[in-house]
Amino acid sequence: MQKNKSRRVEILEKSAILFHKKGYSATSMRDIAKAMNMESASLYNHIKSKQEILQAILLPLAHRYTKGIEEIVNSPLTSIQQLERIIADQVRITIENTDSVSLIPNEWVHLKNKSEKDKSEKDALKEFLQLRNFYEKEFKTVFKKCIKDGYLRKVNVDIAIFSILSTLRWLYSWYSKNRNINSLVLETELINNLIGGLKKT
């Protein structure tokens, strides 16, 4: 049971790397098996399907983002402190799960909804999109509050948020080529870059 579980986690980790490198569709079960030094048939002793691998990577991660922003929003911090903590949390998630995070921008499109044949499948695509919408809504609320509270200038909210989230979405790519950077330096530098220019002076 313990050994079985760790084998499964190994598969998820190798799969995340391969999905990142070639994309979900271009990665075959044979590719994953090769990375695990086993035959593709053996994979099915640990996972149910290729689709289940993708879900097992993306859904817990999406929940991690949501949990993070929820805790920050419900804290007694000021709006601008919350915004900074949200950015810092994204940096931390990226550093701790770089390969999985790399699948967030694009590979989620291959998540499938519950199929007709197998009712035990989860409505993974729906769940993922709900979590993402919730996150973006919370982010926007905090950002608007920062303007209302007088911490930030009255910029075009949609463009500014898009710009911040774009950088954070591509952080995994930059970080995988610069893994030796100190994570606290990265956090503070990014917070300065992303909202420093928006602050009232």
Next chain:
Amino acid sequence: MQKNKSRRVEILEKSAILFHKKGYSATSMRDIAKAMNMESASLYNHIKSKQEILQAILLPLAHRYTKGIEEIVNSPLTSIQQLERIIADQVRITIENTDSVSLIPNEWVHLKNKSEKDKSEKDALKEFLQLRNFYEKEFKTVFKKCIKDGYLRKVNVDIAIFSILSTLRWLYSWYSKNRNINSLVLETELINNLIGGLKKT
């Protein structure tokens, strides 16, 4: 000949949309044929292979980026004006080729190098990466000159450039959901957001 050419362009346009929506690997020739209202075999009267479609979309676009930055860099503008023009040019390219641009961040990995069997194939992957490296090198040179000339503060150059390019890379995604925005507004707003915070006061 004229008709043949426009048919080919139609295929490239439909393919770009499909590659964007599902990815290159998950898009089949049957999918493209369906979007063209023809059988998949008929596609081969206009294009040589699926790989050639990808190359015909990505390579001219990569050359367009390079041509743009080269012209700006060789102009008599000041360094900060050049930086602003480079950002504006990326906005313009994205607005004019939204579907093709959407393939730049990820789908280029499916470009293939010259194969052993068909020596007439181009070394597409190599060419694409050379153009990208050239672009990023030129961008960095201009950015550093802006600091040296006293227009921008002495920030961490790599992190700042990564942040700017991330936003521009994801612009296609934002723009495809907000196509009614005035392009000049978008240009000026983005220039302000991306380098406004870096300027010396």
Next chain:
DNA sequence: GTCTATAAGTCGATAGAC
């Protein structure tokens, strides 16, 4: 220039021996 038919290969997944 479009079609039908099909070649030749790869895909995800299963059956059953050990």
Next chain:
DNA sequence: GTCTATCGACTTATAGAC
């Protein structure tokens, strides 16, 4: 829990009729 063998569906691409 891993293997070999294999199924049936799907893939890109070609041949040849019209």
